Amino acid sequence: MNVSKTILFSLFFLFFVIDANASITNFLQCLPSRSTSPHPITNSTYTPSNASFSTILQNYIRDSRFNTSTTMKPLAIITALDVSHVQATVLCAKVNNVQIRIRSGGHDFEGLSYVAKDPFVILDMFNLRAIDIDIPNEVASIQAGATLGELYYKIAQKSKVHAFPAGVCLTLGVGGHFSGGGYGNMLRQHGLSIDNIIDAQVVDANGRILNRQSMGEDLFWAIRGGGGASFCVIISWKIKLVRVSNIVTVFNVPKTLEQGATDMVVQWQQVATTIDKKLFIRVQPQVIQQGGSKTVQVSFIGLYLGRANALLPLINKSFPRLGLQPKDCSEMPWIQTTLYWNAYPTGTPLELLLQRTPTGQHSYAKHKSDYVKTPIPKTGLETIWNKMIELQTKANNIFLMQWNPYGGRMSEIPANATTFPHRAGNLFKMQYITIWQEDGVDAINRNIEVTRELYETFAPFVSKNPREAFLNYRDIDVGTNANGNLGFASDFFKDNVKRLLQVKAKVDPSNFFRYEQSIPVFAKKL
Secondary structure, eight states: OHHHHHHHHHHHHHHHHHHHHHHHHHHHHHHHHHOOOSSOGGGGEEOTTSTTHHHHHHHTOOOGGGSSTTSOOOSEEEEOSSHHHHHHHHHHHHHTTOEEEEESSOOOTTOTTTOOSSSEEEEEOTTOOOEEEETTTTEEEEETTOBHHHHHHHHHHHOSSEEOOOOSOTTOBHHHHHHTOOOOTTHHHHOOGGGGEEEEEEEOTTSOEEOHHHHOHHHHHHTTTSOGGGTOEEEEEEEEOEEOOSSEEEEEEEEEGGGTHHHHHHHHHHHTTTSOTTEEEEEEEEEEEETTEEEEEEEEEEEESSOHHHHHHHHHHHOGGGOOOGGGEEEEOHHHHHHHTTTOOTTOOGGGGGOOSOOSOOOEEEEEEEEEOSOOOHHHHHHHHHHHHHHHHHHOSEEEEEEEEOOTHHHHSOTTSSSOOOOTTOSEEEEEEEEEOOOSHHHHHHHHHHHHHHHHHTGGGSOOSSOOOOTTSOOGGGOOOGGGOOHHHHHHHGGGHHHHHHHHHHHOTTOOSOOTTSOOSSOOOO
């Protein structure tokens, strides 16, 4: 009986491989006939037989967890040079039943933009990165493969008093960053990236190029916070620029537990969402070595969209425990703050913003997220600090968190205005970050488990029913759409799930655009 099962499985696997090989062969043969570009799509197509295949694949892999010898590799990579290459990839993949993964910057924390369990190809958008800045009309058009650093640099070339509210990680591709929401340190004043998007160009499952008018408001709503890869390929965004002062102020005040950090965090929770919306103060707890023991250091990292002489009295009145001093404050043009928030020294050339890949050695990471609606009491914070120290000792890694305050503009925008629902009622959003260098499956499993254990420690203090999560902090632990499951979607999108399902059924009824956490078709009801 066991021998028979083995033979049947082997035959099934053989037919599966033969079918996959036939599909990819037909897919590759289809591409030239579907592309109308003067740039031959064959010049943008890489298979494992190409000498550059591994380089192209690895250039935009940001996490070594998904760059091992056992990681499933794509059957081909299409590095689109023209919109028609995107259309051809979609049409040929659809007719040949080939799964595609869409990658713009490669920062997907679970690698879902370039890894799959079934045979697949990657549609890589990094060549499509044109940026057009229109200062008189205060708008810009950005292709999906452009990075935030490139966008910020281009804006600064044209204006000293314009900016855009998006992330502080400079190598993020705007295709995925914006479609998942896109948040940064100006969200309390200007909201999320998606709150400042006024148009988009996409390729749908039928290979059509659509803009806001032709796609309709339902799809335009869905791709602003719902993740574009569930519905279409994002080609470009049109954004509304925001105005900033000539000079703004930043600060970074680190305090250990022994220096009263816990009481500072208690007070921060009371004021961070109600203080002047021009002020954003991130709390960043991290385990550090201090002498012969470990402790938690909490960094209070701030951006104030004004001068230090206005910031200091504001802080000293509303958040006196921080003890902010003039020496803690640095005044600079807004564009320089994008480097400051990445810990680059003063005087670093702005051209560094054009660097498309992160610096440093390869590393592994695990990320998770949470939302906090009521202040965590001092006793709860002490429990959390103790757990962080315990777990970091067990795993010997870099163990930190980022707590990002809401309020201000985030509380003014309705939860259904875009797909992103986490608005009023939230004090702050948390990101759990575990980073390690040690290779091997044991190290990966150990570090993922300690991250999950810290996550469970927070259960009494965070949102419930659902326990909300942020789509851009990709976390496979939240769940997948296997067997029509929708639990993960409720965590990401709350009451917006029903409309997302309706949009998906309308624009992609065959479920061509799919991945483990995409919006499904014919899903079970919530």
